[in-house]
Amino acid sequence: MTVLLVFAGGAIGAPARYLLDRYVQRHRRGVFPWGTLTVNVLGSLVLGLLLGASAGAGLPDQVVLLVGTGVCGALTTFSTFGFETVRLLEEGATMEAGLNAVASLVLGVLAAFAGHLLGGLL
Template identity: 70%
Template sequence: MTLLLVFLGGIVGAPARYLLDRLVQRLHDSVFPWGTLSVNLSGSFVLGLLFGAHDHLGLPTAMVTLLGTGFCGAFTTFSTFGFETVRLLEEGSVLEAGLNALGSLVLGVLAAAAGFALAALLG
């Protein structure tokens, strides 16, 4: 059952990532990977919210598996983040690469913490 939940969440998460990434990136005329940053930050927030809801609101583990592991796992993308950071460095966009790396890490952790805190407040 767990594998099926992960699979079903991934079926929705992967295309959602692609569509949001393309939409956000189209809105910015910049070498900075705003699309990837957007999906990773929103996915971090949702994952924090899910685990907070599990701990404080009694969200069933099956929902965390479906939405957290399945959807968020397919929605967020560490590999694209890594590749785009390297690409920025290769193009000489050192400042943008540093901002992407540091910003993604710091803001991602803060987004996850905010999601968890919101669920705790609601509980």
């Protein structure tokens, strides 16, 4: 049952990641990977909300597996973040690479923290 829940969540999160990334990138100019930053921060926020709500309201483990591990796991992408940061460095866009690294870390952690606080209020 656990694997099926994670699989089902991944089947939602992976296409959502692709579609949201493409949508954001289509509406932005330049080399900065706005799409990847967006899905990673959004996934951090959702996971924080879920775990905050789980701690406060005691959500069933199945919900955490489906949404947290499955959806958020497939929605967010550390490997693409790493690749895009290296690509920016290779292209000589060092400021954008640094901004991507710092923004991803800071915004991701802040989003997870804010989500956890908000989720705890539910």
